[in-house]
Amino acid sequence: MKRYLEIGKIVAVQGLKGEVRxxxxxxxxxxxxxxxxxxxxxxxxPLEIVRSRVQKNIVIMKIKDIDTIEQAQxxxxxxxxxxxxxxxxxxxxxxxxxLIGLSxxxxxxxxxxxxxxxxxxxxxxxxYHIKDEDGKIRLIPAIPDxxxxxxxxxxIMKIHVLEGLFDEN
Numbered sequence: 001m002k003r004y005l006e007i008g009k010i011v012a013v014q015g016l017k018g019e020v021r022x023x024x025x026x027x028x029x030x031x032x033x034x035x036x037x038x039x040x041x042x043x044x045x046p047l048e049i050v051r052s053r054v055q056k057n058i059v060i061m062k063i064k065d066i067d068t069i070e071q072a073q074x075x076x077x078x079x080x081x082x083x084x085x086x087x088x089x090x091x092x093x094x095x096x097x098x099l100i101g102l103s104x105x106x107x108x109x110x111x112x113x114x115x116x117x118x119x120x121x122x123x124x125x126x127x128y129h130i131k132d133e134d135g136k137i138r139l140i141p142a143i144p145d146x147x148x149x150x151x152x153x154x155x156i157m158k159i160h161v162l163e164g165l166f167d168e169n
Contacts, residue, residue: 004043004081005097008032008059013073018066022059022080029054039081098152104130107148107158113138116157138166
C-alpha cells in the first residue's frame with residue numbers, strides 16, 4: 001500500500017495573496033481541510049497548510065511561503081498528497097486507491113468476476129466497477145448485502161450477488 005495518497009489538485013489561484021483553489025479528491029472538502037501538512041511530489045515535499053476553508057465544492061487553501069499571485073500560479077495543476085498515517089479510518093472504511101485492483105470473488109460459489117477498477121460516488125452509496133478478463137464492466141452497489149468481505153492485505157473482495165444484479169436485461 002502506498003503511504004502517500006492523492007487527495008486533491010490545485011486548479012486555480014484565489015485572490016492576490018497566494019491562496020489557491022483545490023479540487024478535493026476525497027470524500028469531502030471538509031476532510032481535506034483537516035490536514036495541517038500535505039505534500040507535493042508523491043510525498044517528497046511537505047507543505048504547511050496555514051488555513052483552508054470549503055467554498056461550495058472547492059477548498060480555498062493558504063500554503064506557507066506561497067504569498068503572491070505569481071507563486072500561486074506556479075503551483076497550479078499540482079497534485080496534493082496526504083500521508084495515510086495522518087488518518088485513522090473507521091472500521092469498514094477504506095481508501096479508494098487501496099480498493100482499486102482487488103479481485104472480486106463470489107462468496108457463494110468462488111466465481112472470480114474480475115478486478116475492481118473504479119469507484120463512483122452516487123450519494124446514496126458508492127458503486128464499484130468490476131472489469132473482467134474480456135474488458136466487460138459490471139457494477140455493484142457498495143452495500144453490506146452485496147459486499148461481504150474486503151481484505152486489502154490479500155487483495156480480495158468477497159461479494160454476494162443479489163438476484164438480478166448481473167442480469168443482462
